[in-house]
Amino acid sequence: MDAFFASVELLSYPELRGLPVVVGGAGIAPPRSLPDGRHEFARLKSYGGRGVVTTSTYEARALGVFSGMSLMRSAQLAPEAILLPARFDAYRDTSRRFKAVVAQIASTIEDRGIDEIYIDLTELADATLPLAQRIKAAVFAATGLTCSVGVAANKLLAKIGSDLQKPDGITVLSPEDLAVRIWPLHVKKINGIGAKTAAHLEKLGIHHIGELAKTPVDTLTQDFGPRAGVWLHRAANGMDDSPVVTWRAPKSFSRETTFERDLHVRRDRAELSAQLAALCARLAEDLERKGYAGCTIGVKLRFADFHLVTREITWPEVMSDAENLLHAARRCLKGKLFTEADQRRIRLLGVRCGNLTRRDEAAAQAASTPRPRQNELPFPT
DNA sequence: TCTGGGGTCCTAGGACCC
């Protein structure tokens, strides 16, 4: 989907069409409705929190504002841009509709998050281009939104192709296109090559996919290890035999929050305790709603200096209720994480539950989950 | 004025068992 969250918002606020609009994270007030039916929108420059850009319209991107950028920095680049709070329920609803309508045309679909799918068209007899056009038209009819489609012999190339003519594009790649259209692209266009790997390749003098493709595998395996080295070489040569996976069992659920201000390990202990309990309660709700329980419980801390620490414990029995999650999470926080004289501040706190089983399968175990111990304080010092 | 939230996969070391 093209600029998905922002595009959904434009359906609600068509008067913003053509303007730089940014959908952002936390603590943003929704637009105020005026008596005459118009809306009063917040501007990026009025924002004072710690959020980041979730999605920006193409007009905002033209000003240098992209996903992941802090809203503060975005405000410097585009102070007059409209700022909207994210409405995940609306995006999830739209997401379901676009996926459902595609499923009517081709049922083998791999979910790649809220705004992206892979579709296996192998078994469909239709000619490629009309098929892609039909999918786009169906998505537009169901949602009022445009998407970009890449068609190729595998997922790796289809993904790159889908990005070549955004927004509202169709790109069909044939084998001959590899050298002509893929090799001139930067290595970061390959799904799986991020900032770190790209910087590493840069040091080796490899910038474009074509250069990577012509680099001997041995050179790559020496630098990146056997597995990654081979993968890089294959990817650059357009090779990918990964299947379209229609369903995966979830591996973990988690909840985390970044505080409005950094919390002191000792002085803000009561607040940290309350936040931890709240996260466990939300995680328990998620597990309950989705019907899972897990036995590996972990916490995640980001300190004010952005240093990240995780701790996890595997319990003998699975759990899914808030009390037991909290008990286990507190356990993770005990030990050498904090000292008596600790003056550090924490910016983010998270709780995770992994090693999942379906709750109906775990029902027998559930009866014997350990009772939480009382009077235990989290964030021991 | 820095840097969200929810995920997956990989690696590497250590414990433990046979």
Place this chain on the structure above:
DNA sequence: TCTGGGGTCCTAGGACCC
């Protein structure tokens, strides 16, 4: 007292993606 492989599970961190 010194020495094997092989396998699994657990834990911490990191890269990457949407």
